[in-house]
Amino acid sequence: MKIYIIGIGLIGGSMALDIKSIYDDARIFGIDANEKHLDEAIQLGLIDEKASENDLINADLIIVSVPVDVGLVILPNILDKIGEQTLVFDVGSTKSPICEAIANHPKRRNFLACHPIAGTEFSGPKAAVKGLFEGKTNIICEVEKTTFKLQEKAMDLFKKLGMRIRYMDPKSHDKHIAYVSHLSHISSFMLGKTVIEKEKDEQDIFDMAGSGFESTVRLAKSSPAMWTPIFKQNKKQVVKSLEEYIHNLSNFKKLLEEDNYDEVFNEMQNTNRIKEILK
Amino acid sequence: MKIYIIGIGLIGGSMALDIKSIYDDARIFGIDANEKHLDEAIQLGLIDEKASENDLINADLIIVSVPVDVGLVILPNILDKIGEQTLVFDVGSTKSPICEAIANHPKRRNFLACHPIAGTEFSGPKAAVKGLFEGKTNIICEVEKTTFKLQEKAMDLFKKLGMRIRYMDPKSHDKHIAYVSHLSHISSFMLGKTVIEKEKDEQDIFDMAGSGFESTVRLAKSSPAMWTPIFKQNKKQVVKSLEEYIHNLSNFKKLLEEDNYDEVFNEMQNTNRIKEILK
Numbered sequence: 001m002k003i004y005i006i007g008i009g010l011i012g013g014s015m016a017l018d019i020k021s022i023y024d025d026a027r028i029f030g031i032d033a034n035e036k037h038l039d040e041a042i043q044l045g046l047i048d049e050k051a052s053e054n055d056l057i058n059a060d061l062i063i064v065s066v067p068v069d070v071g072l073v074i075l076p077n078i079l080d081k082i083g084e085q086t087l088v089f090d091v092g093s094t095k096s097p098i099c100e101a102i103a104n105h106p107k108r109r110n111f112l113a114c115h116p117i118a119g120t121e122f123s124g125p126k127a128a129v130k131g132l133f134e135g136k137t138n139i140i141c142e143v144e145k146t147t148f149k150l151q152e153k154a155m156d157l158f159k160k161l162g163m164r165i166r167y168m169d170p171k172s173h174d175k176h177i178a179y180v181s182h183l184s185h186i187s188s189f190m191l192g193k194t195v196i197e198k199e200k201d202e203q204d205i206f207d208m209a210g211s212g213f214e215s216t217v218r219l220a221k222s223s224p225a226m227w228t229p230i231f232k233q234n235k236k237q238v239v240k241s242l243e244e245y246i247h248n249l250s251n252f253k254k255l256l257e258e259d260n261y262d263e264v265f266n267e268m269q270n271t272n273r274i275k276e277i278l279k
Numbered sequence: 280m281k282i283y284i285i286g287i288g289l290i291g292g293s294m295a296l297d298i299k300s301i302y303d304d305a306r307i308f309g310i311d312a313n314e315k316h317l318d319e320a321i322q323l324g325l326i327d328e329k330a331s332e333n334d335l336i337n338a339d340l341i342i343v344s345v346p347v348d349v350g351l352v353i354l355p356n357i358l359d360k361i362g363e364q365t366l367v368f369d370v371g372s373t374k375s376p377i378c379e380a381i382a383n384h385p386k387r388r389n390f391l392a393c394h395p396i397a398g399t400e401f402s403g404p405k406a407a408v409k410g411l412f413e414g415k416t417n418i419i420c421e422v423e424k425t426t427f428k429l430q431e432k433a434m435d436l437f438k439k440l441g442m443r444i445r446y447m448d449p450k451s452h453d454k455h456i457a458y459v460s461h462l463s464h465i466s467s468f469m470l471g472k473t474v475i476e477k478e479k480d481e482q483d484i485f486d487m488a489g490s491g492f493e494s495t496v497r498l499a500k501s502s503p504a505m506w507t508p509i510f511k512q513n514k515k516q517v518v519k520s521l522e523e524y525i526h527n528l529s530n531f532k533k534l535l536e537e538d539n540y541d542e543v544f545n546e547m548q549n550t551n552r553i554k555e556i557l558k
Contacts, residue, residue, distance in 0.1 A: 117489040137486050166486050179474045180488045184495040190527040191466050192550040194520065195458045197527075205556055207416050207445050209459045210396040214557055215494045216463040221554045224547035228540050235535055241473065242532045246525055248469040248476075253521045256514055261507050267472065268503035274471040275500045277484055278493055 004051060004059045006031045006074065008041040010119055011091050012065030013128025015161075016046040021130070022160045029055065033070075040125040056081040061153070064090040069229035072101050079107035087150040089114045093177060094233040095141045095170035112154050113141040115173065116163060117181070121221040134162035139177075141170045178237035183245060185219045185227060186238070192220035283330060283338045285310045285353065287320040289398055290370050291344030292407025294440075295325040300409070301439045308334065312349075319404040335360040340432070343369040348508035351380050358386040366429040368393045372456060373512040374420045374449035391433050392420040394452065395442060396460070400500040413441035418456075420449045457516035462524060464498045464506060465517070471499035 001023055005012040008030045016028050030047035032038045041047045056062060056078060064071055064078065071092050078088060079102060089112040092098055099113050118136040120127060138158050143151060158165060168176075195217070199205045231238050255263045280302050284291045287309045295307050309326035311317045320326045335341060335357060343350055343357065350371050357367060358381060368391040369377055378392050397415040399406060417437050422430060437444060447455075474496070478484045510517050534542045 117487060119489065119491065121491075136489070139487065164486075176478065176483055176487050179477050180484055180492045183473065184470060184492045186528070186531060187466055187470050188495050189547050189550050190524060190531055191463060192553040193527050193546065194462065194524045196550065196552060196556070198458050198520070198523070199455065204455055205459055207443075208396060208418065208455050209557060210398065210415070212398065212400075212498050213459045213463045215497050216467050217553055217557070218494050219491050220547075220550050222547070222551075224544045224551065227547060228544045231535060231543060232538075232540050235538075239532055239535050241477070242528060242535075244477070245469060245473045246528050246532065248472050249465070249521060249525050249528070252465055252469055253518055253525065256510060256518050256521075259511075259514075261511050264510060265503045265507045268468050268499075268501070268506060271468050271471040271475065271499050272501075272503065273475060274496055277475070278488060278496070 001025050001060050002027055002029065002058050003061045003063070004029045004031060004056060005047065005063045005065060006078070007064065007066035007070075008032045008037055008046055008125050008128075009065060010123050010127040011116070011132075012063060013041060013044070013046045013125045014118075014130070014132040015063055015065065015091075016041075017128055017130045018133065018161050019157070020045075022157070029059075037125050044125055044128065046125055046128055053077065053081060056086070057083055059083070059086050061157075062086060062088040064088065064092075067226050067229050068092040068094050068098070068233050072097055072233075075102055075111070076105055079105050079111060082107060082110060084110075085150075086110055087112065087153050089154055091116055093181065093230045095139075095168075095173045097233045099142055099170045108145055109147040110150060112143070112146045112151065113170065114154075115139040115141075115177070121218050123223040123226060131162075133158075136163055137166055138163040139166050139168050139173055141168055141173055143167055174234050175237050178234055178241045182230060182234055182238045183241040185222060186231075186242060187245065188217055188219035189222075192217045280304050280339050281306055281308065281337050283308045283310060283335060283341045284326065285341065285343050285357070286345035286349075287311045287316055287325055287404050287407075288344060289402050289406040290395070290411075291342060292320060292323070292325045292404045293397075293409070293411040294342055294344065294370075295320075296407055296409045297412065297440055298436070299324075301436070308338075316404050323404055323407065325404055325407055332356065332360060335365070336362055338362070338365050340436075341365060341367040343367065343371075346505050346508050347371040347373050347377070347512055351376055351512075354381055354390070355384055358384050358390060361386060361389060363389075364429075365389055366391065366432050368433055370395055372460065372509045374418075374447075374452045376512045378421055378449045387424055388426040389429060391422070391425045391430065392449065393433075394418040394420075394456070400497055402502040402505060410441075412437075415442055416445055417442040418445050418447050418452055420447055420452055422446050453513050454516050457513055457520045461509060461513060461517045462520040464501060465510075465521060466524065467496055467498035468501075471496045
């Protein structure tokens with residue numbers, strides 16, 4: 001089984017690690033714009049060898065795990081080069097643009113649009129970890145547009161990775177994910193920015209920061225190269241979620257300014273419901 | 280050694296657990312407005328017996344671990360009742376109001392104003408855990424106003440709890456902590472609110488929420504009864520930090536609306552510095 005992973009970072013690299021232990025006959029080829037990352041991926045045992053896009057005709061499976069702007073550009077070219085039986089799936093955090101980009105491609109039925117909700121704040125081949133996808137959700141869009149046989153092939157892999165599957169149309173995906181993922185990243189980045197701006201003496205931050213701050217600001221360590229194109233592609237939904245977030249923060253500030261602590265209490269108590277939701 | 284803990288919740292209860300394993304001769308008495316919490320604290324082995332404020336004359340050490348509005352009211356009464364050698368310290372998340380409240384009390388020198396930067400999003404006696412304070416920072420305010428002998432007694436305990444000590448004046452404490460703790464809680468609560476409002480079908484949140492969202496929204500599980508008086512007491516600093524946070528979020532939204540993705544990238548890259556600061 002020949003597997004080509006395009007983009008050997010946190011997600012591609014972690015997939016590689018798991019695939020190696022799942023399929024005895026897996027041979028993993030890596031393609032990456034960053035030559036250093038490819039060398040690291042070989043050293044770390046993520047891939048067996050480097051490859052180029054011209055080899056894709058030989059692929060049984062191609063995983064596209066690159067920033068979402070790059071994915072838009074390369075996916076049509078990839079589909080141009082594959083064989084009839086090749087399965088291609090992506091792992092990007094936006095789904096409408098990529099589904100639109102290949103909607104009329106002759107090889108549309110070889111492609112499965114995926115978003116495994118898994119990751120950490122780290123990036124690059126060194127961030128790859130085994131078992132990253134165990135128990136996580138994989139959102140699949142427009143499943144009906146993929147050949148059934150290749151759907152089955154993908155499902156076999158996702159099942160062995162330990163993932164739960166949810167089907168969703170691309171627009172719904174992009175709307176919901178703006179709230180539960182994209183907005184969290186912005187809230188975290190801007191919290192980090194606000195504190196760094198204030199605290200010129202960084203030692204003070206370090207000494208006073210408890211686990212609460214660390215948890216809330218964790219996503220501010222994420223890769224700007226990965227996140228900028230996500231925000232760009234999901235601009236409309238992200239801006240809308242940001243507007244609502246800013247509205248809620250402004251209202252909370254107003255309640256404080258008006259000394260309306262009963263309502264301050266209620267705002268928090270109503271939100272405590274997140275405990276049950278996320279349990 | 281007779282230790283009275285007033286408020287047997289996450290912090291008071293966790294202190295009780297550690298103190299029991301540190302001092303062989305420790306006998307721990309619990310005082311709490313919530314009778315059910317006192318019963319739980321006995322069942323959980325946090326305290327040896329219930330007590331009342333009238334017993335405080337016998338105390339070697341009194342730990343005041345109640346919501347900060349309650350602390351303001353009861354601390355003067357506690358100081359009225361103690362003996363010459365009794366050490367009293369608090370653990371509240373605001374320091375100016377409590378230091379002002381007892382500034383002219385005849386027993387001021389028996390009191391040490393503390394803020395151990397430790398905790399979780401849970402509350403009540405059941406939230407108590409062993410080793411909570413290990414490796415954490417304890418901020419001490421106005422140390423010079425406490426009798427040296429009682430300072431030593433407190434330092435001995437904090438050292439055995441594994442805490443690092445930082446000295447700070449109350450105003451600086453309240454200013455810095457607004458940014459690294461109080462603001463994080465509001466950012467998290469309002470993120471939770473924004474997502475709950477949007478996602479009427481809660482199963483969607485659960486299925487799509489990754490570890491990133493869970494981490495960013497974790498503090499929204501915190502106790503409103505504990506946090507409302509903190510925001511009230513530190514209103515000025517909290518409102519200021521919120522203003523700056525909202526300003527940064529609005530600016531980020533503006534950059535997205537203007538399609539200024541170079542600056543969107545820069546905003547995130549500059550904030551990535553939090554990696555080194557928090558390492």
